Amino acid sequence: MxxxxxxxxxxxxxxxxxxxxxxxxxxxxxxxxxxxxxxxxxxxxxxxxxxxxxxxxxxxxxxxxxxxxxxxxxxxxxxxxxxxxxxxxxxxxxxxxxxxxxxxxxxxxxxxHDANAFHDKDANYAWQAPDVTPWKDRTFMGYHRTDGQVGTRNFWLVIPMVFCENRNVGVIKTAFEKGLGFAPAETYNSQVEDLVSLYKSGNLDAVKTYEPHPTTHQIQRSSVFPNIDGIKFLTHEGGCGGTRQDSDALCALLAGYIHHSNVAGATILSLGCQHAQVSILQAATKKLNAQFDKPILVFEQQKLGSEFNMLSTAIKETFMALVEANKLERKPAPLSKLVIGLECGGSDGFSGISANPAIGHTSDLLVALGGTTILSEFPELCGVEQELINRCETEDNADKFIRIMRAYESQAESVGSGFYMNPSPGNIKDGLITDAIKSAGAAKKGGTSPVVDVLDYTEYVTKPGLNLLCTPGNDVESTSAEVGSGANVVLFTTGLGTPTGNPIAPVVKLSTNTKLAQKMPDIIDIDTGSIISGEKSIAKMGEEILDYVIEIASGNVHAKAEILQQDDFIPWKRGVSL
The missing domain is CATH 2.30.130.110 (Archaeosine Trna-guanine Transglycosylase; Chain: A, domain 4)
Structure with missing residues (x-):
């Protein structure tokens, strides 16, 4: 032996x-x-x-x-x-x-590509929850909202209702970030200044041989408002010119962000004549919470007249709102208040055997603790639908999942595409030859717990446990949607290196292999390559990830995407431009 x-x-x-x-x-x-x-x-x-x-x-x-x-x-x-x-x-x-x-x-x-067909729920699902004794009495330090949600961050939002207001949002962004100390370090500005100086001196050889010195990025905090993690600006290219379906979906997504546990309130800039009316946004927030009580400051350019008048008023009233938002402090909260998004991007042939099942185990641990997780990217569930259908706790949820998946695939095929076209050139190069291979590995992010709810795009989580959320496979669109549906931390696996972040929720990046973690240390938070080498089990890695999430949620640690201010936000356009 x-x-x-x-x-x-x-x-x-x-x-x-x-x-x-x-x-x-x-x-x-x-x-x-x-x-x-x-x-x-x-x-x-x-x-x-x-x-x-x-x-x-x-x-x-x-x-x-x-x-x-x-x-x-x-x-x-x-x-x-x-x-x-x-x-x-x-x-x-x-x-x-x-x-x-x-x-x-x-x-x-x-x-x-080929995949198994799927049909109605035909089996009951029995789940054996993992032992969560070590975390039973653990808490994280969070921001408690009046509606019972607990945030992992405390942000103020500035949002345009239509792309016409993006420039004005940019003006407010510059003013507040510089005035309050949230502006990122000007690392690359100084490099350009050095090159200009060398060029003006006539020393072209020095320009050619110039080597900048890397600097360490740090979280920028305000000495004025220490309990506010930042002001975030959700610019987008929608609100008008597309279908009413898309503008309504945009309003619903923005409502999810305003309602989010990590948000104290919002400043809204509206032109006035766009499809995405403020009244639609307000109705969407009330739908999420009939007793919605967060401050929403609305400024409509076509009513207020000059740009100076609108922006000066918006800046003053926003500042006063920040004074109130700064009064909220972190307090202990049970782990059941965590809502974790499960995401992947730049996947490789190791994704489905290291990082994805590792965060799947983290999901199972959190669900066993009464918390909530969100699995999205429906094109990347192709071929494993029947397993998820049978894991649904109710027939209604199973039927809803079937209906959404079939409608989505049909819509993709109607424009000459299909789920089979999902793998990117990078996916294929690194071993994900078909969408079904990619999907079978991607589904491991959802662990093994029962599916408690199925949500269409922009629907907000209301049930603890594993939720399925309809989104595209696009990294940023899907991450944006998970956060809009309530995720206050996102676990994001990558095999090739994807910098995706989010304006209001920390996005923790997990590499599937050690080579990537060593090559791109500025974007990778956790290396799961030890699973491939045999040094750690999936369960052990999943446990370590949960411990890291608790530190992230408490604000003791910041994700690399936060430090780099990788504030990606892209709404999903399901319709066409008109």
Whole structure:
């Protein structure tokens, strides 16, 4: 019998066998070389670059690799005839375009998207919650709102109702950020000034050899309002010129941001004649909370006249509102008040076996503690719909999920697209050949808990537990929507490196592999590559992530996206321009 290596040493070989329900990650890994994610799979994932001709021992068989297999990519364990299924994560992820030989590399040239059909809920779901004893009495320091929500940050918003007001928002942004000390450090301004000085001196050689010195970014806080984390400005390109559906959706999304636990109140700039009327926004906030009592300051340019008159009035009244917002202080709150968005972007072939299942376990822990999580990106649930349908607690939620998924796919096909076109060139290059492969891995972000609610775009979470939210796969549109639906922290996995952030919610970036974390340390908060190396289990990493979230939520730690002021915000336009 072999001895396990001493603790702390790199494993030169490893055999792991985890067989749970089909909804849970179960895999066999041999020698840190390759991985079979599910016993039903007829492909293996390379954990490192494997040369052509190498012989792979698997389940008593020998597989000779016919091609070089880059890390993150897949190769077959058996011959697969043209038109036959390729299975990964235990589900159908494509069908063979050609005869694929045993030991072949899976590519876009020999595999096309295919996925299992889905239908009505046909099974009850039993969930065994993880042990959460270590977190049972834990709290985080948050901002308690009158409606019972608890924020992880305390922001004031400045919002245009229509793109015509973006310039005016920019004027207020410059005035407040400089006046209150929220303006970012002018790192690159000084570089340009240095280059100008060298150029004016006639020293072109010095310009060519100029090497700037990197600076450390820091969170900018105001000495005037220490309890306010910042003023955020949600500029956008909507509000008029599109369909009424899109302007109504924009108002609903903005209402979600104003209602959000991380927001103290908002300043609204309106032109006056746009589709997205202030009255629609006000009705949307009342729909979210009939007793809505946050201050909303509205300034309509076509009523107030000159730009100077409107902006001067807006600045003065906003300043007075900040005085009140600054009176709120952090106080202890139960972890059940956390609402975590589960997001991915720039995914790679390791996403579904490291970072995604890790935050899936974090989701399960939080749900077991009475908290709330949000899984979105509906095009990236293609092929795993039946599992999610069967995890729905009610028939109504299952039916709603089916209805939204079918309508979304139909709409995409009506404009000559489809979910099968979802993988990006970067996804494909790093092993996500079909949308079904990408989706099977992306769904692991949702862990294993039951689905308590299904939300259409802009609907706000009201039930603790795992919620499904309809959004596109676009990173920023989806993250913007998760926060608009109540997420006060977002866990964002990436294999290629995506800087996405959000104006009002901390977005914690998790790398799927250590190489990325080392290459882009300015955007990565947590490295889950230790799962790939075998140093940590998925459960252990998920637990560490929850501990980190508590620190983020309390304001003790700031996400890299916050430090860089990566305030991305893009509403989803579901209609067409008119």
């Amino acid at each position: 072999r001895e396990w290596p001493e603790s702390g040493k790199m494993l030169s070989w490893i055999i792991i066998l985890v067989l749970k329900s089909d909804s849970q990650l179960s895999y066999i890994s041999y020698m840190n070389v390759y991985l079979q994610i599910h016993p039903k799979d007829n492909v293996l994932v390379a954990l490192k670059d494997l040369p052509a001709g190498e012989e792979i021992a698997f389940n008593g068989d020998t597989i000779t690799l016919l091609n070089t297999i880059p890390a993150k990519h897949k190769f077959t364990i058996e011959a697969i005839a043209k038109g036959s299924p390729v299975v990964m994560y235990g589900v159908l992820v494509g069908k063979a375009l050609t005869d694929i030989h045993k030991g072949d590399l899976i590519t876009v040239n020999n595999l096309e």
